[in-house]
Amino acid sequence: MCLKAAAKPTNFLVIFLFFILPSKFILADITTSNVTFAEAVQAVKDKNYQHAVNLFELQAFAAQHDAQYNLALLLQSGKGRPQNYQQALFWAWSAYLGGIEPAKELSEDLKNTLPEDSLKMTREKLIETLTDRINAGDRSALMELALFYKEISEEPNFEEAYLWYSIASAFLLEGAILERNEAAGRVETKSLVELQDRAGKIFEKLSLDK
Numbered sequence: 149m150c151l152k153a154a155a156k157p158t159n160f161l162v163i164f165l166f167f168i169l170p171s172k173f174i175l176a177d178i179t180t181s182n183v184t185f186a187e188a189v190q191a192v193k194d195k196n197y198q199h200a201v202n203l204f205e206l207q208a209f210a211a212q213h214d215a216q217y218n219l220a221l222l223l224q225s226g227k228g229r230p231q232n233y234q235q236a237l238f239w240a241w242s243a244y245l246g247g248i249e250p251a252k253e254l255s256e257d258l259k260n261t262l263p264e265d266s267l268k269m270t271r272e273k274l275i276e277t278l279t280d281r282i283n284a285g286d287r288s289a290l291m292e293l294a295l296f297y298k299e300i301s302e303e304p305n306f307e308e309a310y311l312w313y314s315i316a317s318a319f320l321l322e323g324a325i326l327e328r329n330e331a332a333g334r335v336e337t338k339s340l341v342e343l344q345d346r347a348g349k350i351f352e353k354l355s356l357d358k
Contacts, residue, residue, distance in 0.1 A: 179210035197228030213246030306334040
C-alpha cells in the first residue's frame with residue numbers, strides 16, 4: 149500500500165491546488181503573498197514543477213499551510229525535485245497541524261513508506277520547528293504543538309497536549325479552552341499541578357518576550 153499510495157497522478161495534485169487556492173489576492177511579503185501562491189499554482193498548470201516547488205517551499209518555511217500541503221504532494225510524486233518521502237511527511241504533518249484536512253490522509257500514506265528512525269527524526273524536527281515559531285512570537289504554533297502531542301507523537305501524550313493547550317487558552321486562542329479541558333480529562337490528577345506550574349512559567353516567559 150505504501151509505495152502505491154505514494155504515486156499520485158498529476159491531475160490529483162492540480163485539483164487540490166485549485167481547491168485550496170486562496171480567494172483574495174493581496175500584495176504582501178513574497179513568503180506569505182497570495183500572489184506568490186497563485187504563481188506556484190500556475191507553474192503546476194504549466195508543468196513547470198521546479199518553479200512550483202521553489203515557490204511553495206519559500207512559503208512553506210513561512211508557515212503557510214496550504215503551500216506546505218502542495219509542497220508535500222510534489223515531493224511525494226517527485227515532480228520538480230526528486231522524491232523525498234521524509235521531507236514530504238514533514239510538510240504534510242505541518243499542513244495538517246495548520247488545519248489542512250486532506251494532509252491527514254497524505255501523512256498516513258507517507259508514514260507507511262518510512263522506517264521508524266525516519267519517523268522519529270521527522271517528529272523531532274517538527275517539535276523543533278514549532279518551538280522556534282512559538283519563541284519567535286507565533287501564537288498559532290501553540291495550538292499546533294498541542295495537536296502534535298495529541299495526534300502525531302508516537303503515542304498520544306495528553307500531558308504535553310494539556311500543557312500547550314493551557315498556554316494557548318491563556319492567550320485566548322480559539323478552541324483552546326475546549327481542547328485543554330478535554331486533554332485534562334485524560335491526565336492523572338497528580339500530574340496537573342506540575343503541568344500547570346510549567347504552563348505558568350512558559351506563559352510568563354512568552355508574555356515578557358512579546
